[in-house]
Amino acid sequence: MTSERKYNEADGENEALSFDYYDDDDVFDTFTDGDCGCDEGVLGFSDPFSSEVKPRILLMGLRRSGKSSIQKVVFHKMSPNETLFLESTNKICREDVSNSSFVSFQIWDFPGQIDFFDPTFDYEMIFRGTGALIFVIDSQDDYVEALSRLHLTVTRAYKVNPDINFEVFIHKVDGLSDDHKIEKQRDIHKRANDDLADAGLERIHLSFYLTSIYDHSIFEAFSKVVQKLIPQLPTLENLLNIFISNSGIEKAFLFDVVSKIYIATDSSPVDMQTYELCCDMIDVVIDISCIYGLTGDEAGTPYDKESMAIIHLNNTTVMYLKEVTKFLALVCFLREESFERKGLIDYNFHCFKKAIEEVFDVRLKVQRSRKLLSQRRWSRQTVPNGTQAILT
Numbered sequence: 001m002t003s004e005r006k007y008n009e010a011d012g013e014n015e016a017l018s019f020d021y022y023d024d025d026d027v028f029d030t031f032t033d034g035d036c037g038c039d040e041g042v043l044g045f046s047d048p049f050s051s052e053v054k055p056r057i058l059l060m061g062l063r064r065s066g067k068s069s070i071q072k073v074v075f076h077k078m079s080p081n082e083t084l085f086l087e088s089t090n091k092i093c094r095e096d097v098s099n100s101s102f103v104s105f106q107i108w109d110f111p112g113q114i115d116f117f118d119p120t121f122d123y124e125m126i127f128r129g130t131g132a133l134i135f136v137i138d139s140q141d142d143y144v145e146a147l148s149r150l151h152l153t154v155t156r157a158y159k160v161n162p163d164i165n166f167e168v169f170i171h172k173v174d175g176l177s178d179d180h181k182i183e184k185q186r187d188i189h190k191r192a193n194d195d196l197a198d199a200g201l202e203r204i205h206l207s208f209y210l211t212s213i214y215d216h217s218i219f220e221a222f223s224k225v226v227q228k229l230i231p232q233l234p235t236l237e238n239l240l241n242i243f244i245s246n247s248g249i250e251k252a253f254l255f256d257v258v259s260k261i262y263i264a265t266d267s268s269p270v271d272m273q274t275y276e277l278c279c280d281m282i283d284v285v286i287d288i289s290c291i292y293g294l295t296g297d298e299a300g301t302p303y304d305k306e307s308m309a310i311i312h313l314n315n316t317t318v319m320y321l322k323e324v325t326k327f328l329a330l331v332c333f334l335r336e337e338s339f340e341r342k343g344l345i346d347y348n349f350h351c352f353k354k355a356i357e358e359v360f361d362v363r364l365k366v367q368r369s370r371k372l373l374s375q376r377r378w379s380r381q382t383v384p385n386g387t388q389a390i391l392t
């Protein structure tokens with residue numbers, strides 16, 4: 001935990017990774033647009049362009065279910081113990097997460113007591129621009145009320161926007177035994193789907209995850225939620241498949257370094273232990289770099305084009321980490337004998353990196369033209385004396 005804090009201190013609010021690799025300020029905001037702070041980040045409907053570019057991820061659930069803790073631990077590197085002191089959220093908090101061109105979305109943290117019947121709460125507007133709705137259920141609490149809330153939320157949201165991905169986090173499972181976890185998941189899964197079937201809404205698909213901020217499960221679950229929002233995912237997976245099969249690599253992950261969300265992996269199955277090792281490796285690289293690599297002046301960054309690491313495990317496996325872009329790292333697992341052909345791996349990596357940059361460029365162009373289009377549309381709706389017309 002000490003090392004995590006060091007990273008934060010050296011960052012000056014998570015901005016350590018924001019050196020310029022691409023120079024489009026609009027698209028490459030720093031990790032967060034300032035601290036979420038919930039004061040600046042409070043729901044504001046004034047930005048007419050943001051919702052067009054960034055999908056929304058909503059964090060909903062009953063009070064004290066753990067929504068703000070999830071956001072703070074995953075995106076602000078807060079240590080889990082510190083979440084004990086988080087105050088209850090009383091307004092909708094909106095935060096931009098724009099780590100890279102692939103990981104770019106807004107997270108909206110809702111206070112537990114949101115009332116759908118409150119006429120001042122424009123839920124239609126909120127759900128319309130939503131990519132994923134994460135509903136957090138406290139597994140250590142009685143979840144009957146949470147399930148009826150989940151049903152109400154999902155049915156309302158689905159009516160407005162049937163394209164939303166509904167993700168249910170069965171949260172705080174750290175206090176439960178393995179058998180108990182499975183039992184809870186089965187029960188919640190059954191009840192939630194039965195409720196939907198009773199309402200004639202079997203077509204709504206809910207995905208379930210067992211999560212806790214005290215282990216890597218929350219990062220893994222968030223990775224899967226985010227991956228569903230990346231339209232280039234099949235391309236990235238394909239590139240990873242080609243890369244590993246030509247390099248004798250067993251498993252490869254493309255990681256967003258700041259959040260430790262993996263945005264893609266090859267098509268072989270992911271096991272939790274491998275994922276945890278990758279997260280630990282990223283922590284080691286960044287922490288050592290922060291503590292011993294920075295000279296103390298503002299210019300240094302703990303992660304740059306030269307960043308790479310090799311760790312030989314005691315089971316004849318090698319872990320290999322390399323920088324892909326200023327926010328992305330490739331972490332691979334391979335046998336020691338395959339690693340003898342490091343030259344080949346590096347050459348293939350070079351080709352892989354170039355391909356990723358091309359995918360990246362295409363997305364940038366699409367984003368720029370979309371933004372331009374919406375700016376034009378917006379200015380067309382501006383009357384000559386400079387006051388804005390009301391959008392219809």
Ligand SMILES: Nc1nc2c(ncn2[C@@H]2O[C@H](COP(=O)(O)OP(=O)(O)OP(=O)(O)O)[C@@H](O)[C@H]2O)c(=O)[nH]1
Nearest residue numbers: 064065066067068069083084088089112172212213
């Ligand atoms: N054991 C355990 N406790 C957790 C976990 N996640 C959050 N908590 C605790 O749950 C409590 C409530 O967390 P918050 O993040 O404030 O909950 P919230 O849903 O944002 O609450 P509101 O803002 O009131 O809606 C805190 O004391 C957290 O430390 C978890 O994974 N395991």
